Amino acid sequence: MDSVNVMILPVAFVFGKFGKMYPSAGGSATFVGTAFGFLYLSIIPIGPLIICFSIY
Structure with a gap:
């Protein structure tokens, strides 16, 4: 498992949790809109x- 996979794993879990919520x-x-609103x-x-x- 290289370092990119290790770094992306928490992001995948967070997006999965948000998708469920x-x-x-x-x-x-x-x-992002829910988190930061206006x-x-x-x-x-x-x-x-x-x-x-x-x-430029």
């Missing part, structure tokens, strides 16, 4: 601008 079709977007939605208009400016 919040069984909607949203996936990771639902989990802050998650406020990042959407800012993220693309950051990416555009970081390329």
Whole structure:
């Protein structure tokens, strides 16, 4: 078992637990939105601008 498998294993367990707690079709977007609420939605208009400016 290499180090990537060891690092991804806890993430897989957490996503499995979240999937059981919040069984909607949203996936990771639902989990992050539930955790951070309005802050998650406020990042959407800012993220693309950051990416555009970081390329140049």
